Amino acid sequence: MALADDSDQSDESVTIRAEKIGGIDATSVEFGPGVTALAGRNATNRTSFLQAIMAALGSERASLKGDAERGRVEMYVGDRTYTRTLVRNNGTVAFGGEPYLDRPQIADLFAFLLESNDARRAVVRDDDLRELILRPIDVDEIEATIERLQAEKREMDEELSALSAAERERGELVEERARLEHDLESVEEQLAEAREALSEEGPVESGSEQFDRLRETQSTLEDVTYDLDTERASVESLEDERGELREERSGIELDADDADDLASEIERLRGRKRELDETVSQLQTVVQFNEDMVDAEYPELLGGEDDLTDQLLTDREVTCWTCGSTVETDRIEETLSSLRDLRREKVERRNEVASQLEELTDERDRYRQRREERDRLDRRLSDLETELDERRDRITELETERESLLETVEELESEIEADEDETLDAQKAVTKHELERDRLERELAAIEEDIEEIDDRLEEKSEREERREEINAELENQRTRIERLEREAIGAFNEQMETVLDLLEYANLERIWIERLATGDEATFDLHVTRSTDSGTTYEDSIAHLSESEREVTGLIVALAGYLVHDVHEQVPFMLLDSLEALDSERIAALVEYLEQYASYIVVALLPEDASALDEDYPRITEI
DSSP states (O other): OOBSOOSOOTTSOEEEEEEEETTEEEEEEEEOSEEEEEEOOTTSSHHHHHHHHHHHHTOSOOOBOTTOSEEEEEEEETTEEEEEEEEEETTEEEEESOOSBSOOHHHHHHTEEOTTOHHHHHHHTTOOOHHHHHGGGTHHHHHHHHHHHHHHHHHHHHHHHHHHHHHHHHHHHHHHHHHHHHHHHHHHHHHHHHHHHHHHHOSOOSOHHHHHHHHHHHHHHHHHHHHHHHHHHHHHHHHHHHHHHHHHHHTOOOOHHHHHHHHHHHHHHHHHHHHHHHHHHHHHHHHHHHHHHHHHHOGGGGOOSSHHHHHHHHTOEEEOTTTOOEEEHHHHHHHHHHHHHHHHHHHHHHHHHHHHHHHHHHHHHHHHHHHHHHHHHHHHHHHHHHHHHHHHHHHHHHHHHHHHHHHHHHHHHHHHHHOOOHHHHHHHHHHHHHHHHHHHHHHHHHHHHHHHHHHHHHTTHHHHHHHHHHHHHHHHHHHHHHHHHHHHHHHHHHHHHHHHHHHHTOSSEEEEEEEEEEETTEEEEEEEEEEEOTTSOEEEEOGGGSOHHHHHHHHHHHHHHHHHHTTGGGTOOEEEEOOOTTSOHHHHHHHHHHHTTTOSEEEEEEOHHHHTTSOTTSOEEOOO
C-alpha cells in the first residue's frame, strides 16, 4: 500500500468537506489527531461521514447520495489536499480524484471497521478466513511462482527424458560404429589383397573404360538406393502420423447448431443480466433515496431513545414524500423493508444469471478451443497429404532412375564378363571392394555425425539435472513458505485476539482462536470459540451457536487483530469505527484507549451514552 505522502502527519488537523455522500448533502468537519467521537443518535449521518473519510483515503466503499449524480470529498491534512469524486454512470458509481492511498485494500479490510467491513462480516457468516487473513501477504504471487516453477520442471523433465533417450540411442550408434569399423577393416584388407593380385597381373590391357563406368554407375546406384530407402521410410512415418491425426480428428465432435444455440442463450442471458443490473441499480437508488429522506426528514424512524418512543411512533402519521398523502410511519417502514427484500431477491437472481452466463461462456470457449484444434488438425492433415504426394512422386522418380542404373550395371558387367582377360577379373575385384569401402565410409561418417550431435546435446544434461534439482528445492521452499506464512499469520492472529479479548474482559468467552486444517492442496482456517459456564466449566463452541451480539463482537475482534498483525497503522494513520452496539460503554472506552497507541487518528461513531464513557479530553462532534 503506497502513501500519497510519507511525511509525519500525526500532529496535524484534518478537515473533511463532503458533498452528496451517503445521506450527506453538504458538510465540513474538522478534527485533530487522537480520538474523535461522532456522538449522536441513529440516522444522523455519522456513518455517511465515515464513508466520506474512507472515500478521501481511497476506498470505493462509499455510497453516492440517492438523488445525486455526482459527489465529492476533499480532505485537508495540514497543507496537503486529497480529493475524491463519485459519478453515477449507467447504474454504477465511478471513482476519481487523487486520494490519500493508492492501494486501499488493506485499510478497507482492517482499518475501516464499519458494520459492512469484510472481516467482520466473514466472521458473522462463518466463512473460511484463510483468504481474508492472507490477503495482505500476497499469497497469489507465491502460488504464481509455484505454477511457473512447476511448468519449468515439466519442461525440464521432458528435456531430460529426451536426453536419456538420446543417450540410449548413442549407445546403439556406438555399437553400430564398431561393427562398421570392423567391416571396413575387413574390406580394406580384401581391397589390399585385390590390388596386390591386380599388380601381379600387370597393367590392364583392355576394358579399363568399362570398369571405370561400372564403378561410377554402382556408386550412383548406391546413392539412389539410399535416397529411395530414406523417402520410403519418410512416407511410412508420415502415413503413421496421418493415421494418428485422423483418429484424433474423429474424436472432436462439433455441432454448428449447438454453437448457434450457445450464442443465442449467452446473448439472452447477457440481456437478462443487463436488465437485472438496471433493476438492482434502480432499486438501490430508490432504497437509498428513501433512506436518505427518512434520515433527513424523519430520523427518529430509524431508531429511538427508548421503547416508549417506539410505541409513540407506531401510531404517528407523516406526509409521504412520493405521493403527498398522509400515511402511518409503520407503512413507511414496511415499504422500505419490502424494497430491501425485493432488491435482495433481484441481486440473488442476478447472481444466478451471472453464474449461468459464466458457465455458458466457459462452454463456448471450450467449443471454440475444440474448433481451433480441429482446424489445426485439418491444416496439418492437408500439409501431410501434400508432402506425401511430393514424396511419392520422388519415390517414383528414384525407382525409375534405379531401374535404369541397374540395367546399366548389368550391361557393363556383361561386357566385362565377356572378356576372359584375368587382369580384368582382378580389376573387377578391386572395384567391388572399393565400392564396398566407400559405402562403409559414408555410413561411418553419418554415424559419427549423429554421435557428435548427440554428444553436443548431452553436454547440457548435467546443467539440466542441476537446474531440475534447483527447481525441486525452490518448489519445496515455496510450498513450505506458504504453509509457514499461514502458520505465522494464524499464530499472530491468535496472539492478538487473545490480547483484545483480555482487554474486553468477557467472562463467558475464554478464548477465540484460529486453527489451520489441511484439506488436499489447500488449507482452510477454522475459527473456534471456548466458552465458560458460571460454574467455571469450559467447553468449545462453534461460531454458528453464538448469539448475534457475540458474533458481532467476535468479528470485531478478528478485524482488530488483523489491524495489529499487519501493522496497518504504519501504512494508514486513520482508524474508523462504527456499529459498536454489541459492546457496552466501558468496553468501548477501554478498546479506544488501547488503539490510541497505534492509530494517529481514530474516528468512532457512538451513541451519546456510549460516547459519555470515553475520556472527557476526547473531542465530540455532534452535528454533521
